[in-house]
Amino acid sequence: MKQFETLRASSLYCQKCGAAMPVREKLLLVLPDKEIHDYLCTGCASSLGQREVTAGDLAMARAIAARQAAAQPGLRI
């Protein structure tokens, strides 16, 4: 599902590592209308960026994930 993948960063440039590093997404903050996710470098655990997920995005992501789960049993998002 290409559309959904564009919402997530799989690797970001890390100044400390001097290269584009795979990132790990961590839920930083949950607000009533949105969530803040932190992107951490898998090499040095530096924070490389943040992403805000609005309630609308979450609803869409869940709908897509539910559809994918139904289409591909065994795949966890």
Ligand SMILES: [Zn+2]
């Ligand atoms: Zn790094």
